[in-house]
Amino acid sequence: MSTLRVLVLDDQPVQRRYIAILLAHLGCTRILEASEGCEALQLLELNGPVDIAFCDICMEGMDGITFLRRASQRHALKSVVIISSIALDLRQAISHMATLLGLRVLGQLCKPLQEQDVKRLASTYLDDNPHDGCPLHLPGETNEHQVLKALENNELEVFYQPKFDIRTLQVTSVEALARWNHPEHGILTPASFIPVLERYGLMDSLLYRQIDQCLTLRKEAFASKVSLTFAVNVNASQFANPQMSAHVALLLKRFNAPGSSLSFEMTETGTLDPGSISLENMVRLRMMGCGLSIDDFGGGYSSLQRLCSLPFNEIKIDAEFIRDLSSEPRSRAAISSVLSMAQELNIGVVIEGIETIEQRDILISLGCETGQGYLLAHPMPAHNLLPWLIGRNATVQRS
Known part of the structure; x- marks a missing residue:
């Protein structure tokens, strides 16, 4: 998983750091962290697209819904994992919205996250993209x-x-x-x-x-x-x-x-x-x-x-x-x-x-x-x- 590029977007510092540590334990070495949507978009502008975004929904500043829409317009994400404590039917609706935006939704996770769930969804991405890190869109x-x-x-x-x-x-x-x-x-x-x-x-x-x-x-x-x-x-x-x-x-x-x-x-x-x-x-x-x-x-x-x-x-x-x-x-x-x-x-x-x-x-x-x-x-x-x-x-x- 070392070549995976991952973004962790969460306004709770402890939760955000926990996800990043889990990903590091799984072998990911290229991990971006942001506390709200504007910051995340700036990081993507500077560092390029990512393979997976672990995206919180309810945040101060730009929320996850707006971020997904703007990131998809810039072709900055290949796939997304919805992470939130909001009701399941709302998470499903947001997942469907992301799909309509052209994003691949790997899954939805309710906080607090478990290591096996993070590993499973990252593996799902790798299974469909065996040459992880290769671009889905050529310039x-x-x-x-x-x-x-x-x-x-x-x-x-x-x-x-x-x-x-x-x-x-x-x-x-x-x-x-x-x-x-x-x-x-x-x-x-x-x-x-x-x-x-x-x-x-x-x-x-x-x-x-x-x-x-x-x-x-x-x-x-x-x-x-x-x-x-x-x-x-x-x-x-x-x-x-x-x-x-x-x-x-x-x-x-x-x-x-x-x-x-x-x-x-x-x-x-x-x-x-x-x-x-x-x-x-x-x-x-x-x-x-x-x-x-x-x-x-x-x-x-x-x-x-x-x-x-x-x-x-x-x-x-x-x-x-x-x-x-x-x-x-x-x-x-x-x-x-x-x-x-x-x-x-x-x-x-x-x-x-x-x-x-x-x-x-x-x-x-x-x-x-x-x-x-x-x-x-x-x-x-x-x-x-x-x-x-x-x-x-x-x-x-x-x-």
Whole structure:
């Protein structure tokens, strides 16, 4: 953890120092401390962006809410941990606000903090960013040039995270996640390249390359007697491309793969063109046997309207509902309601963000069947996925 850059923002000196000492014990050597938002922004201006900000909310001077908004505008934070003694529902609302600002929320902690919680959240950041300290955003024009070159040079790769049966932990499918294998900075997240691809109208090119990689891996897996289906992420706007479903059909035909090999996950926060072309693409994909899923369900808008008017056959419940599952009855009630609604509509439900046995046990008691999260596996590159699956199948057969 020595290369992590961390900001501790808290107006209580003893609490602030305690967090810094905990981080130092965990191996962090680059720690900034501030007592209120203005001071924190000045430190970020002088020292550059940080990987994680442990951010208090209620402070004299600039409070945590204003700080998060201004820091996000300056691209000064990669991720944030909300630390506060305010009510849990308020902490959850602030976490959602931070997500809408483009920040990754690692979690929420109530004071006083415990060492194991700080270590767990810092490890969560490192698990998703193995080359800790590498930038998520490359500077200015260099960023655009390098992203376009990366697409041309096939540096944008697919990492795979399994979905699993919550009760048996058997793998049911895998989600394809875009990553940039940067020649200098290592593995970078989508935040470093998606905005550029969107500006240049290259999201479809990325999508078709991802499908190509998935179906190539499917063919390799089939040769090893491993059956794989894939979920790929799409922006809502991509359904408005008149050639989308036709292009997908050509890829499936080229690999001699059934439509059921693919599912398309659309983030709920995306703006969906209500025109007939989007709906036609969705219908044609479903008619081919492909799946359609609303990703991050509950984190966007128009949920019920989309479910009733569009041909989705799966929803993925946002990980935000899982983080405080053991202590927050609202989260359990929300999940139960979604499960009941999904059963009435005859659509599947996937629970994202499952990290602990306790969460799994609660979800089983609620009637959940399919999940995804670090409890089973982290995202992994293609060359690791197949050996992992073969080894896992062999272990299951021996047990």
